[in-house]
Amino acid sequence: MSNTYADPQALAHAVGQAMFAVDTASKDTMGMTLVSCTPGRAVMRMPVQQLHLNGHQICHGGFIFTLADSTFAFACNSYNLNTVASGCSIEFLRPGKAGDVLTATAQEQVRSGRHGIYDIEVRNQRDEVVAMFRGKSAQIQGTVLPD
Amino acid sequence: MSNTYADPQALAHAVGQAMFAVDTASKDTMGMTLVSCTPGRAVMRMPVQQLHLNGHQICHGGFIFTLADSTFAFACNSYNLNTVASGCSIEFLRPGKAGDVLTATAQEQVRSGRHGIYDIEVRNQRDEVVAMFRGKSAQIQGTVLPD
Protein backbone atom coordinates (compact mmCIF):
# COMPACT_ATOMS: atom_id res chain seq x y z
CA MET A 1 0.00 0.00 0.00
CA SER A 2 1.20 3.47 -0.82
CA ASN A 3 2.42 5.09 2.37
CA THR A 4 0.49 8.29 1.54
CA TYR A 5 -2.71 6.60 2.73
CA ALA A 6 -3.62 5.88 6.30
CA ASP A 7 -5.03 2.41 5.66
CA PRO A 8 -6.52 0.11 3.00
CA GLN A 9 -9.93 1.83 3.37
CA ALA A 10 -8.49 5.24 2.63
CA LEU A 11 -6.48 3.88 -0.27
CA ALA A 12 -9.50 2.14 -1.81
CA HIS A 13 -11.53 5.33 -1.49
CA ALA A 14 -8.82 7.41 -3.16
CA VAL A 15 -8.39 4.87 -5.97
CA GLY A 16 -12.14 4.87 -6.57
CA GLN A 17 -12.33 8.66 -6.73
CA ALA A 18 -9.38 8.86 -9.12
CA MET A 19 -10.73 6.17 -11.46
CA PHE A 20 -14.23 7.58 -11.48
CA ALA A 21 -13.10 11.13 -12.26
CA VAL A 22 -11.77 10.05 -15.67
CA ASP A 23 -14.33 7.34 -16.48
CA THR A 24 -16.29 9.10 -19.21
CA ALA A 25 -18.20 5.95 -20.13
CA SER A 26 -19.61 5.26 -16.66
CA LYS A 27 -20.03 8.81 -15.42
CA ASP A 28 -20.99 10.88 -18.42
CA THR A 29 -22.36 8.44 -20.98
CA MET A 30 -24.24 6.13 -18.59
CA GLY A 31 -24.99 8.49 -15.71
CA MET A 32 -23.67 6.25 -12.93
CA THR A 33 -22.60 7.41 -9.50
CA LEU A 34 -19.97 5.71 -7.36
CA VAL A 35 -21.54 5.09 -3.97
CA SER A 36 -18.56 3.47 -2.29
CA CYS A 37 -15.24 1.78 -2.95
CA THR A 38 -13.68 -0.25 -0.16
CA PRO A 39 -11.12 -3.08 -0.25
CA GLY A 40 -12.52 -5.83 -2.50
CA ARG A 41 -15.93 -4.20 -2.68
CA ALA A 42 -17.76 -1.39 -4.52
CA VAL A 43 -21.28 -0.05 -4.92
CA MET A 44 -22.54 1.97 -7.90
CA ARG A 45 -25.93 3.33 -8.88
CA MET A 46 -27.63 4.16 -12.18
CA PRO A 47 -31.12 5.53 -12.74
CA VAL A 48 -32.70 4.09 -15.89
CA GLN A 49 -33.30 6.99 -18.27
CA GLN A 50 -34.59 7.34 -21.83
CA LEU A 51 -31.05 7.01 -23.22
CA HIS A 52 -30.81 3.47 -21.75
CA LEU A 53 -33.92 2.09 -23.45
CA ASN A 54 -33.85 -0.42 -26.27
CA GLY A 55 -36.56 -1.20 -28.80
CA HIS A 56 -38.67 -2.99 -26.16
CA GLN A 57 -38.61 0.25 -24.12
CA ILE A 58 -36.69 -1.42 -21.31
CA CYS A 59 -33.12 -0.87 -20.17
CA HIS A 60 -30.71 -2.41 -22.70
CA GLY A 61 -29.24 -5.55 -21.11
CA GLY A 62 -25.83 -4.32 -22.20
CA PHE A 63 -26.19 -1.30 -19.93
CA ILE A 64 -27.14 -3.47 -16.95
CA PHE A 65 -24.00 -5.46 -17.76
CA THR A 66 -22.04 -2.18 -18.04
CA LEU A 67 -23.21 -1.08 -14.58
CA ALA A 68 -22.14 -4.43 -13.11
CA ASP A 69 -18.86 -4.39 -15.03
CA SER A 70 -17.96 -0.90 -13.81
CA THR A 71 -18.72 -1.87 -10.23
CA PHE A 72 -16.56 -4.96 -10.69
CA ALA A 73 -13.71 -2.76 -11.99
CA PHE A 74 -13.85 -0.50 -8.93
CA ALA A 75 -13.86 -3.49 -6.56
CA CYS A 76 -10.98 -5.32 -8.21
CA ASN A 77 -8.78 -2.20 -8.53
CA SER A 78 -9.43 -1.18 -4.93
CA TYR A 79 -6.01 -2.42 -3.76
CA ASN A 80 -4.34 0.06 -6.16
CA LEU A 81 -3.01 -2.72 -8.38
CA ASN A 82 -4.05 -2.40 -12.01
CA THR A 83 -6.53 -5.17 -12.72
CA VAL A 84 -8.66 -5.97 -15.76
CA ALA A 85 -11.63 -8.23 -16.48
CA SER A 86 -10.72 -11.39 -18.38
CA GLY A 87 -14.20 -12.81 -18.67
CA CYS A 88 -17.69 -12.38 -17.28
CA SER A 89 -21.06 -14.02 -17.29
CA ILE A 90 -24.41 -12.51 -16.49
CA GLU A 91 -27.88 -13.87 -15.82
CA PHE A 92 -30.79 -11.53 -16.41
CA LEU A 93 -33.67 -12.02 -14.00
CA ARG A 94 -35.91 -8.96 -14.34
CA PRO A 95 -36.08 -6.03 -16.75
CA GLY A 96 -35.02 -2.54 -15.74
CA LYS A 97 -37.72 0.01 -16.53
CA ALA A 98 -37.56 3.75 -17.15
CA GLY A 99 -37.48 5.42 -13.75
CA ASP A 100 -36.00 2.42 -11.95
CA VAL A 101 -32.86 3.06 -9.92
CA LEU A 102 -30.39 0.19 -10.24
CA THR A 103 -27.77 -0.47 -7.57
CA ALA A 104 -24.87 -2.82 -8.22
CA THR A 105 -22.84 -4.31 -5.38
CA ALA A 106 -19.55 -6.03 -6.18
CA GLN A 107 -17.99 -8.38 -3.66
CA GLU A 108 -14.71 -10.23 -3.97
CA GLN A 109 -15.15 -13.98 -3.55
CA VAL A 110 -11.63 -15.27 -4.09
CA ARG A 111 -8.27 -13.68 -4.78
CA SER A 112 -5.33 -15.96 -5.40
CA GLY A 113 -2.15 -14.76 -7.03
CA ARG A 114 -3.01 -12.42 -9.88
CA HIS A 115 -6.52 -13.80 -10.39
CA GLY A 116 -9.76 -13.10 -8.62
CA ILE A 117 -13.46 -13.86 -8.80
CA TYR A 118 -16.04 -11.21 -8.00
CA ASP A 119 -19.82 -11.52 -7.74
CA ILE A 120 -21.95 -8.52 -8.60
CA GLU A 121 -25.66 -8.25 -7.88
CA VAL A 122 -27.80 -5.62 -9.53
CA ARG A 123 -30.99 -4.76 -7.65
CA ASN A 124 -33.73 -2.23 -8.29
CA GLN A 125 -35.25 0.27 -5.83
CA ARG A 126 -37.59 -2.47 -4.54
CA ASP A 127 -34.51 -4.58 -3.72
CA GLU A 128 -35.49 -7.13 -6.38
CA VAL A 129 -32.57 -8.86 -8.11
CA VAL A 130 -32.34 -7.64 -11.71
CA ALA A 131 -29.14 -9.44 -12.70
CA MET A 132 -26.33 -11.56 -11.31
CA PHE A 133 -22.87 -11.09 -12.78
CA ARG A 134 -19.69 -13.06 -12.11
CA GLY A 135 -16.36 -11.66 -13.23
CA LYS A 136 -12.84 -13.01 -13.37
CA SER A 137 -10.07 -10.51 -12.88
CA ALA A 138 -6.42 -10.56 -13.91
CA GLN A 139 -3.88 -8.25 -12.31
CA ILE A 140 -1.56 -6.54 -14.79
CA GLN A 141 1.44 -4.25 -14.31
CA GLY A 142 1.27 -0.89 -12.63
CA THR A 143 -0.86 0.90 -10.10
CA VAL A 144 -3.88 3.20 -10.40
CA LEU A 145 -2.44 5.91 -8.14
CA PRO A 146 1.30 6.58 -8.04
CA ASP A 147 2.79 4.10 -5.61
CA MET B 1 -44.04 -16.09 -41.24
CA SER B 2 -46.25 -13.13 -41.88
CA ASN B 3 -47.74 -13.39 -45.35
CA THR B 4 -46.88 -9.74 -46.08
CA TYR B 5 -43.27 -10.75 -46.66
CA ALA B 6 -41.93 -12.56 -49.67
CA ASP B 7 -39.62 -14.88 -47.76
CA PRO B 8 -37.70 -15.34 -44.51
CA GLN B 9 -34.92 -13.03 -45.75
CA ALA B 10 -37.34 -10.18 -46.42
CA LEU B 11 -39.06 -10.75 -43.08
CA ALA B 12 -35.75 -10.73 -41.16
CA HIS B 13 -34.72 -7.52 -42.91
CA ALA B 14 -38.04 -5.82 -42.08
CA VAL B 15 -37.88 -6.99 -38.44
CA GLY B 16 -34.33 -5.65 -38.15
CA GLN B 17 -35.27 -2.26 -39.57
CA ALA B 18 -38.30 -1.96 -37.30
CA MET B 19 -36.39 -2.92 -34.15
CA PHE B 20 -33.46 -0.67 -34.94
CA ALA B 21 -35.63 2.37 -35.63
CA VAL B 22 -36.80 2.46 -32.00
CA ASP B 23 -33.61 1.23 -30.33
CA THR B 24 -32.44 4.45 -28.70
CA ALA B 25 -29.75 2.67 -26.69
CA SER B 26 -27.98 1.05 -29.66
CA LYS B 27 -28.55 3.71 -32.28
CA ASP B 28 -28.44 7.02 -30.48
CA THR B 29 -26.57 6.40 -27.23
CA MET B 30 -23.95 3.95 -28.55
CA GLY B 31 -23.73 5.02 -32.20
CA MET B 32 -24.17 1.55 -33.71
CA THR B 33 -25.30 0.82 -37.23
CA LEU B 34 -27.18 -2.31 -38.30
CA VAL B 35 -25.27 -3.77 -41.21
CA SER B 36 -27.54 -6.75 -41.89
CA CYS B 37 -30.26 -8.89 -40.36
CA THR B 38 -30.97 -12.26 -41.96
CA PRO B 39 -32.59 -15.40 -40.54
CA GLY B 40 -30.57 -16.46 -37.47
CA ARG B 41 -27.82 -13.97 -38.19
CA ALA B 42 -27.02 -10.25 -37.82
CA VAL B 43 -24.08 -7.90 -38.22
CA MET B 44 -23.66 -4.55 -36.43
CA ARG B 45 -20.89 -2.00 -36.33
CA MET B 46 -19.73 0.58 -33.77
CA PRO B 47 -16.83 3.02 -34.07
CA VAL B 48 -15.11 3.55 -30.71
CA GLN B 49 -15.55 7.21 -29.78
CA GLN B 50 -14.65 9.36 -26.80
CA LEU B 51 -18.01 8.61 -25.16
CA HIS B 52 -17.11 4.90 -25.01
CA LEU B 53 -13.85 5.32 -23.11
CA ASN B 54 -13.36 4.30 -19.50
CA GLY B 55 -10.71 5.47 -17.06
CA HIS B 56 -8.00 3.46 -18.84
CA GLN B 57 -8.87 5.39 -22.02
CA ILE B 58 -10.03 2.22 -23.77
CA CYS B 59 -13.53 1.18 -24.79
CA HIS B 60 -15.55 0.17 -21.71
CA GLY B 61 -15.91 -3.61 -21.76
CA GLY B 62 -19.60 -3.09 -21.06
CA PHE B 63 -20.00 -1.33 -24.38
CA ILE B 64 -18.26 -4.15 -26.26
CA PHE B 65 -20.73 -6.45 -24.49
CA THR B 66 -23.57 -4.08 -25.47
CA LEU B 67 -22.57 -4.22 -29.14
CA ALA B 68 -22.49 -8.04 -29.02
CA ASP B 69 -25.77 -8.16 -27.09
CA SER B 70 -27.58 -5.92 -29.58
CA THR B 71 -26.34 -8.02 -32.47
CA PHE B 72 -27.51 -11.12 -30.62
CA ALA B 73 -30.96 -9.52 -30.18
CA PHE B 74 -31.30 -8.79 -33.90
CA ALA B 75 -30.24 -12.34 -34.82
CA CYS B 76 -32.57 -14.08 -32.38
CA ASN B 77 -35.60 -11.91 -33.23
CA SER B 78 -35.06 -12.32 -36.98
CA TYR B 79 -37.88 -14.86 -37.30
CA ASN B 80 -40.37 -12.23 -36.03
CA LEU B 81 -40.95 -14.10 -32.78
CA ASN B 82 -40.29 -12.02 -29.67
CA THR B 83 -37.16 -13.40 -28.06
CA VAL B 84 -35.09 -12.21 -25.11
CA ALA B 85 -31.64 -12.99 -23.71
CA SER B 86 -31.71 -15.20 -20.63
CA GLY B 87 -27.98 -15.29 -20.00
CA CYS B 88 -24.71 -14.46 -21.66
CA SER B 89 -21.00 -14.89 -21.20
CA ILE B 90 -18.19 -12.94 -22.76
CA GLU B 91 -14.44 -13.36 -23.02
CA PHE B 92 -12.38 -10.25 -23.65
CA LEU B 93 -9.33 -10.84 -25.81
CA ARG B 94 -8.11 -7.40 -26.91
CA PRO B 95 -8.97 -3.84 -25.95
CA GLY B 96 -10.95 -1.55 -28.25
CA LYS B 97 -9.16 1.75 -28.76
CA ALA B 98 -10.46 5.18 -29.75
CA GLY B 99 -10.78 5.20 -33.52
CA ASP B 100 -11.22 1.43 -33.81
CA VAL B 101 -14.26 0.23 -35.71
CA LEU B 102 -15.79 -2.83 -34.08
CA THR B 103 -17.93 -5.26 -36.06
CA ALA B 104 -20.05 -7.88 -34.30
CA THR B 105 -21.37 -10.91 -36.14
CA ALA B 106 -24.05 -13.04 -34.49
CA GLN B 107 -24.69 -16.56 -35.71
CA GLU B 108 -27.30 -18.97 -34.44
CA GLN B 109 -25.76 -22.25 -33.30
CA VAL B 110 -28.77 -24.18 -32.07
CA ARG B 111 -32.48 -23.51 -31.87
CA SER B 112 -34.66 -26.07 -30.18
CA GLY B 113 -38.16 -25.30 -29.00
CA ARG B 114 -38.21 -21.86 -27.43
CA HIS B 115 -34.49 -21.81 -26.62
CA GLY B 116 -31.48 -21.00 -28.73
CA ILE B 117 -27.74 -20.48 -28.48
CA TYR B 118 -25.99 -17.77 -30.45
CA ASP B 119 -22.29 -17.05 -30.81
CA ILE B 120 -21.20 -13.48 -31.41
CA GLU B 121 -17.69 -12.47 -32.42
CA VAL B 122 -16.52 -8.89 -32.14
CA ARG B 123 -13.61 -7.99 -34.40
CA ASN B 124 -11.77 -4.75 -35.05
CA GLN B 125 -10.87 -3.16 -38.43
CA ARG B 126 -7.77 -5.38 -38.61
CA ASP B 127 -10.04 -8.44 -38.28
CA GLU B 128 -8.54 -9.26 -34.88
CA VAL B 129 -10.92 -10.87 -32.39
CA VAL B 130 -11.74 -8.39 -29.62
CA ALA B 131 -14.33 -10.49 -27.76
CA MET B 132 -16.30 -13.70 -27.97
CA PHE B 133 -19.84 -13.71 -26.61
CA ARG B 134 -22.25 -16.61 -26.18
CA GLY B 135 -25.91 -15.90 -25.55
CA LYS B 136 -28.87 -18.04 -24.63
CA SER B 137 -32.23 -16.90 -25.94
CA ALA B 138 -35.76 -17.60 -24.76
CA GLN B 139 -38.76 -17.01 -27.00
CA ILE B 140 -41.63 -15.20 -25.30
CA GLN B 141 -45.13 -14.31 -26.47
CA GLY B 142 -45.85 -12.05 -29.39
CA THR B 143 -44.18 -10.90 -32.58
CA VAL B 144 -42.00 -7.93 -33.44
CA LEU B 145 -44.00 -6.93 -36.51
CA PRO B 146 -47.75 -7.48 -36.65
CA ASP B 147 -48.28 -11.07 -37.76
Next chain:
Amino acid sequence: MSNTYADPQALAHAVGQAMFAVDTASKDTMGMTLVSCTPGRAVMRMPVQQLHLNGHQICHGGFIFTLADSTFAFACNSYNLNTVASGCSIEFLRPGKAGDVLTATAQEQVRSGRHGIYDIEVRNQRDEVVAMFRGKSAQIQGTVLPD
Protein backbone atom coordinates in the same frame (compact mmCIF):
# COMPACT_ATOMS: atom_id res chain seq x y z
CA MET C 1 -45.27 -29.66 0.49
CA SER C 2 -46.40 -33.19 0.86
CA ASN C 3 -48.39 -33.51 4.07
CA THR C 4 -46.47 -36.67 5.00
CA TYR C 5 -43.56 -34.50 6.12
CA ALA C 6 -43.45 -32.42 9.25
CA ASP C 7 -41.78 -29.41 7.67
CA PRO C 8 -39.62 -28.25 4.75
CA GLN C 9 -36.47 -29.52 6.51
CA ALA C 10 -37.86 -33.02 6.84
CA LEU C 11 -39.09 -32.97 3.26
CA ALA C 12 -35.70 -31.82 1.91
CA HIS C 13 -33.95 -34.54 3.88
CA ALA C 14 -36.30 -37.23 2.57
CA VAL C 15 -35.95 -35.98 -1.02
CA GLY C 16 -32.19 -36.03 -0.70
CA GLN C 17 -32.12 -39.58 0.65
CA ALA C 18 -34.45 -40.82 -2.07
CA MET C 19 -32.49 -39.18 -4.89
CA PHE C 20 -29.13 -40.32 -3.56
CA ALA C 21 -30.23 -43.94 -3.16
CA VAL C 22 -30.68 -44.32 -6.93
CA ASP C 23 -27.87 -42.01 -8.10
CA THR C 24 -25.41 -44.59 -9.42
CA ALA C 25 -23.20 -41.95 -11.01
CA SER C 26 -22.61 -39.92 -7.85
CA LYS C 27 -22.65 -42.70 -5.28
CA ASP C 28 -21.12 -45.71 -6.95
CA THR C 29 -19.08 -44.38 -9.86
CA MET C 30 -17.70 -41.24 -8.19
CA GLY C 31 -17.74 -42.28 -4.53
CA MET C 32 -19.57 -39.22 -3.19
CA THR C 33 -21.45 -39.00 0.07
CA LEU C 34 -24.43 -36.75 0.72
CA VAL C 35 -23.65 -34.80 3.87
CA SER C 36 -26.87 -32.80 4.07
CA CYS C 37 -29.86 -31.66 2.06
CA THR C 38 -31.92 -28.78 3.41
CA PRO C 39 -34.27 -26.33 1.66
CA GLY C 40 -32.26 -24.58 -1.08
CA ARG C 41 -28.98 -26.00 0.17
CA ALA C 42 -26.91 -29.20 0.03
CA VAL C 43 -23.45 -30.43 0.99
CA MET C 44 -21.63 -33.38 -0.61
CA ARG C 45 -18.18 -34.84 -0.19
CA MET C 46 -15.79 -36.80 -2.43
CA PRO C 47 -12.34 -38.11 -1.60
CA VAL C 48 -10.00 -37.92 -4.61
CA GLN C 49 -9.01 -41.46 -5.50
CA GLN C 50 -6.95 -43.10 -8.24
CA LEU C 51 -10.05 -43.49 -10.42
CA HIS C 52 -10.47 -39.68 -10.52
CA LEU C 53 -6.99 -38.90 -11.85
CA ASN C 54 -6.29 -37.67 -15.36
CA GLY C 55 -3.03 -37.80 -17.29
CA HIS C 56 -1.52 -35.03 -15.14
CA GLN C 57 -2.19 -37.24 -12.09
CA ILE C 58 -4.63 -34.73 -10.65
CA CYS C 59 -8.40 -34.96 -10.25
CA HIS C 60 -10.09 -34.62 -13.65
CA GLY C 61 -11.74 -31.19 -13.79
CA GLY C 62 -14.85 -32.91 -15.07
CA PHE C 63 -15.17 -34.80 -11.79
CA ILE C 64 -14.83 -31.61 -9.75
CA PHE C 65 -17.61 -30.25 -11.96
CA THR C 66 -19.59 -33.46 -11.39
CA LEU C 67 -19.30 -33.10 -7.62
CA ALA C 68 -20.52 -29.49 -7.83
CA ASP C 69 -23.28 -30.43 -10.28
CA SER C 70 -24.60 -33.22 -8.06
CA THR C 71 -24.63 -30.92 -5.05
CA PHE C 72 -26.48 -28.34 -7.16
CA ALA C 73 -29.06 -31.00 -8.12
CA PHE C 74 -29.73 -31.91 -4.48
CA ALA C 75 -30.12 -28.25 -3.51
CA CYS C 76 -32.48 -27.33 -6.34
CA ASN C 77 -34.66 -30.43 -5.94
CA SER C 78 -34.91 -29.97 -2.17
CA TYR C 79 -38.45 -28.54 -2.39
CA ASN C 80 -39.64 -31.82 -3.94
CA LEU C 81 -40.29 -30.18 -7.31
CA ASN C 82 -38.46 -31.82 -10.21
CA THR C 83 -35.76 -29.42 -11.34
CA VAL C 84 -32.96 -29.74 -13.88
CA ALA C 85 -29.81 -27.79 -14.71
CA SER C 86 -30.12 -25.65 -17.82
CA GLY C 87 -26.61 -24.27 -17.84
CA CYS C 88 -23.55 -23.97 -15.64
CA SER C 89 -20.19 -22.31 -15.50
CA ILE C 90 -17.18 -23.23 -13.44
CA GLU C 91 -13.90 -21.57 -12.57
CA PHE C 92 -11.04 -23.81 -11.52
CA LEU C 93 -8.77 -22.28 -8.90
CA ARG C 94 -6.66 -25.13 -7.53
CA PRO C 95 -6.08 -28.74 -8.51
CA GLY C 96 -7.49 -31.61 -6.50
CA LYS C 97 -4.81 -34.13 -5.61
CA ALA C 98 -4.99 -37.83 -4.76
CA GLY C 99 -5.93 -38.07 -1.10
CA ASP C 100 -7.65 -34.68 -0.97
CA VAL C 101 -11.18 -34.66 0.36
CA LEU C 102 -13.38 -32.25 -1.59
CA THR C 103 -16.51 -30.76 -0.06
CA ALA C 104 -19.07 -28.97 -2.20
CA THR C 105 -21.64 -26.62 -0.70
CA ALA C 106 -24.57 -25.48 -2.84
CA GLN C 107 -26.55 -22.42 -1.84
CA GLU C 108 -29.59 -21.00 -3.59
CA GLN C 109 -29.09 -17.37 -4.55
CA VAL C 110 -32.33 -16.55 -6.33
CA ARG C 111 -35.51 -18.44 -7.12
CA SER C 112 -38.13 -16.72 -9.20
CA GLY C 113 -40.91 -18.61 -10.91
CA ARG C 114 -39.50 -21.81 -12.37
CA HIS C 115 -35.93 -20.56 -12.57
CA GLY C 116 -33.20 -20.36 -9.98
CA ILE C 117 -29.54 -19.56 -9.59
CA TYR C 118 -27.31 -21.57 -7.28
CA ASP C 119 -23.69 -21.01 -6.30
CA ILE C 120 -21.57 -24.00 -5.42
CA GLU C 121 -18.15 -23.79 -3.81
CA VAL C 122 -15.80 -26.74 -3.78
CA ARG C 123 -13.17 -26.67 -1.05
CA ASN C 124 -10.47 -29.11 -0.02
CA GLN C 125 -9.67 -30.41 3.49
CA ARG C 126 -7.58 -27.27 4.14
CA ASP C 127 -10.67 -25.16 3.34
CA GLU C 128 -8.99 -23.78 0.21
CA VAL C 129 -11.33 -22.99 -2.67
CA VAL C 130 -10.79 -25.52 -5.46
CA ALA C 131 -13.59 -24.38 -7.79
CA MET C 132 -16.55 -22.04 -8.00
CA PHE C 133 -19.60 -23.19 -9.92
CA ARG C 134 -22.75 -21.26 -10.82
CA GLY C 135 -25.79 -23.15 -12.04
CA LYS C 136 -29.13 -22.13 -13.49
CA SER C 137 -32.04 -24.38 -12.72
CA ALA C 138 -35.34 -24.90 -14.48
CA GLN C 139 -38.29 -26.54 -12.76
CA ILE C 140 -40.06 -29.17 -14.85
CA GLN C 141 -43.20 -31.24 -14.23
CA GLY C 142 -43.57 -33.67 -11.39
CA THR C 143 -42.16 -34.28 -7.96
CA VAL C 144 -39.28 -36.36 -6.66
CA LEU C 145 -41.30 -38.06 -3.92
CA PRO C 146 -45.00 -38.82 -4.41
CA ASP C 147 -46.89 -35.66 -3.54
Next chain:
Amino acid sequence: MSNTYADPQALAHAVGQAMFAVDTASKDTMGMTLVSCTPGRAVMRMPVQQLHLNGHQICHGGFIFTLADSTFAFACNSYNLNTVASGCSIEFLRPGKAGDVLTATAQEQVRSGRHGIYDIEVRNQRDEVVAMFRGKSAQIQGTVLPD
Protein backbone atom coordinates in the same frame (compact mmCIF):
# COMPACT_ATOMS: atom_id res chain seq x y z
CA MET D 1 7.79 -28.45 -32.43
CA SER D 2 9.92 -31.35 -31.35
CA ASN D 3 12.15 -32.38 -34.22
CA THR D 4 11.33 -36.04 -33.64
CA TYR D 5 7.99 -35.54 -35.39
CA ALA D 6 7.49 -35.10 -39.09
CA ASP D 7 4.91 -32.33 -38.82
CA PRO D 8 2.31 -30.76 -36.50
CA GLN D 9 -0.21 -33.49 -37.37
CA ALA D 10 2.18 -36.25 -36.31
CA LEU D 11 3.10 -34.37 -33.16
CA ALA D 12 -0.55 -33.82 -32.20
CA HIS D 13 -1.29 -37.49 -32.76
CA ALA D 14 1.66 -38.57 -30.60
CA VAL D 15 0.71 -36.12 -27.84
CA GLY D 16 -2.85 -37.41 -27.88
CA GLN D 17 -1.76 -41.04 -27.63
CA ALA D 18 0.65 -40.29 -24.79
CA MET D 19 -1.91 -38.30 -22.78
CA PHE D 20 -4.67 -40.82 -23.30
CA ALA D 21 -2.53 -43.78 -22.23
CA VAL D 22 -2.23 -42.41 -18.69
CA ASP D 23 -5.67 -40.76 -18.40
CA THR D 24 -7.32 -43.16 -15.98
CA ALA D 25 -10.32 -40.88 -15.49
CA SER D 26 -11.28 -40.62 -19.16
CA LYS D 27 -10.24 -44.06 -20.34
CA ASP D 28 -10.93 -46.40 -17.48
CA THR D 29 -13.45 -44.68 -15.26
CA MET D 30 -15.59 -43.07 -17.98
CA GLY D 31 -15.00 -45.47 -20.88
CA MET D 32 -14.09 -42.83 -23.47
CA THR D 33 -12.13 -43.46 -26.64
CA LEU D 34 -9.91 -40.90 -28.36
CA VAL D 35 -11.04 -40.75 -31.98
CA SER D 36 -8.55 -38.16 -33.20
CA CYS D 37 -6.16 -35.47 -32.03
CA THR D 38 -4.96 -32.94 -34.59
CA PRO D 39 -3.56 -29.41 -34.14
CA GLY D 40 -6.19 -27.37 -32.26
CA ARG D 41 -8.80 -30.08 -32.60
CA ALA D 42 -9.84 -33.39 -31.01
CA VAL D 43 -12.70 -35.86 -31.15
CA MET D 44 -13.66 -38.29 -28.36
CA ARG D 45 -16.50 -40.73 -27.92
CA MET D 46 -18.34 -42.18 -24.92
CA PRO D 47 -21.20 -44.69 -24.91
CA VAL D 48 -23.67 -43.96 -22.11
CA GLN D 49 -23.62 -46.95 -19.76
CA GLN D 50 -25.28 -47.84 -16.47
CA LEU D 51 -22.36 -46.36 -14.52
CA HIS D 52 -23.10 -42.91 -16.03
CA LEU D 53 -26.73 -42.73 -14.91
CA ASN D 54 -27.98 -40.42 -12.20
CA GLY D 55 -31.17 -40.68 -10.18
CA HIS D 56 -33.31 -39.65 -13.17
CA GLN D 57 -31.81 -42.61 -15.06
CA ILE D 58 -30.14 -40.31 -17.59
CA CYS D 59 -26.46 -39.58 -18.08
CA HIS D 60 -25.17 -37.38 -15.26
CA GLY D 61 -24.61 -33.88 -16.67
CA GLY D 62 -21.23 -33.90 -14.99
CA PHE D 63 -20.15 -36.81 -17.19
CA ILE D 64 -21.29 -35.00 -20.35
CA PHE D 65 -19.18 -32.10 -19.10
CA THR D 66 -16.30 -34.51 -18.41
CA LEU D 67 -16.43 -35.84 -21.96
CA ALA D 68 -16.35 -32.28 -23.35
CA ASP D 69 -13.63 -31.26 -20.92
CA SER D 70 -11.39 -34.20 -21.86
CA THR D 71 -11.82 -33.44 -25.54
CA PHE D 72 -10.97 -29.81 -24.82
CA ALA D 73 -7.79 -30.94 -23.01
CA PHE D 74 -6.64 -33.02 -25.97
CA ALA D 75 -7.28 -30.16 -28.41
CA CYS D 76 -5.51 -27.50 -26.36
CA ASN D 77 -2.48 -29.68 -25.58
CA SER D 78 -2.12 -30.77 -29.22
CA TYR D 79 0.81 -28.41 -29.84
CA ASN D 80 2.82 -30.23 -27.12
CA LEU D 81 2.72 -27.22 -24.80
CA ASN D 82 1.27 -27.98 -21.36
CA THR D 83 -2.09 -26.26 -21.18
CA VAL D 84 -4.84 -26.32 -18.56
CA ALA D 85 -8.47 -25.23 -18.40
CA SER D 86 -9.02 -22.01 -16.50
CA GLY D 87 -12.78 -21.86 -16.84
CA CYS D 88 -15.62 -23.42 -18.75
CA SER D 89 -19.31 -23.02 -19.36
CA ILE D 90 -21.78 -25.56 -20.64
CA GLU D 91 -25.33 -25.46 -21.89
CA PHE D 92 -27.32 -28.66 -21.73
CA LEU D 93 -29.76 -29.10 -24.59
CA ARG D 94 -30.84 -32.74 -24.53
CA PRO D 95 -30.40 -35.63 -22.11
CA GLY D 96 -28.06 -38.52 -22.83
CA LYS D 97 -29.82 -41.86 -22.43
CA ALA D 98 -28.50 -45.33 -21.69
CA GLY D 99 -27.30 -46.78 -24.98
CA ASP D 100 -26.63 -43.39 -26.60
CA VAL D 101 -23.19 -42.86 -28.04
CA LEU D 102 -21.93 -39.35 -27.42
CA THR D 103 -19.29 -37.77 -29.62
CA ALA D 104 -17.52 -34.58 -28.58
CA THR D 105 -15.68 -32.42 -31.08
CA ALA D 106 -13.37 -29.69 -29.80
CA GLN D 107 -12.30 -26.89 -32.11
CA GLU D 108 -9.94 -24.05 -31.29
CA GLN D 109 -11.56 -20.66 -31.89
CA VAL D 110 -8.84 -18.27 -30.83
CA ARG D 111 -5.30 -18.64 -29.53
CA SER D 112 -3.46 -15.52 -28.51
CA GLY D 113 -0.36 -15.59 -26.35
CA ARG D 114 -0.85 -18.17 -23.61
CA HIS D 115 -4.65 -18.07 -23.74
CA GLY D 116 -7.12 -19.77 -26.00
CA ILE D 117 -10.83 -20.34 -26.44
CA TYR D 118 -12.19 -23.68 -27.56
CA ASP D 119 -15.73 -24.68 -28.46
CA ILE D 120 -16.82 -28.24 -27.88
CA GLU D 121 -20.04 -29.73 -29.21
CA VAL D 122 -21.40 -32.98 -27.85
CA ARG D 123 -23.75 -34.83 -30.19
CA ASN D 124 -25.52 -38.15 -29.95
CA GLN D 125 -25.66 -40.94 -32.56
CA ARG D 126 -28.54 -39.13 -34.29
CA ASP D 127 -26.29 -36.07 -34.67
CA GLU D 128 -28.50 -34.08 -32.27
CA VAL D 129 -26.70 -31.53 -30.12
CA VAL D 130 -26.66 -32.70 -26.51
CA ALA D 131 -24.48 -29.93 -25.06
CA MET D 132 -22.37 -26.96 -26.02
CA PHE D 133 -19.24 -26.25 -23.99
CA ARG D 134 -16.87 -23.30 -24.18
CA GLY D 135 -13.48 -23.53 -22.50
CA LYS D 136 -10.72 -21.06 -21.82
CA SER D 137 -7.21 -22.46 -21.76
CA ALA D 138 -4.03 -21.19 -20.16
CA GLN D 139 -0.62 -22.45 -21.24
CA ILE D 140 1.71 -23.33 -18.36
CA GLN D 141 5.33 -24.43 -18.26
CA GLY D 142 6.61 -27.60 -19.85
CA THR D 143 5.67 -29.94 -22.64
CA VAL D 144 3.61 -33.13 -22.77
CA LEU D 145 6.24 -35.13 -24.67
CA PRO D 146 9.94 -34.48 -24.15
CA ASP D 147 10.84 -31.56 -26.40
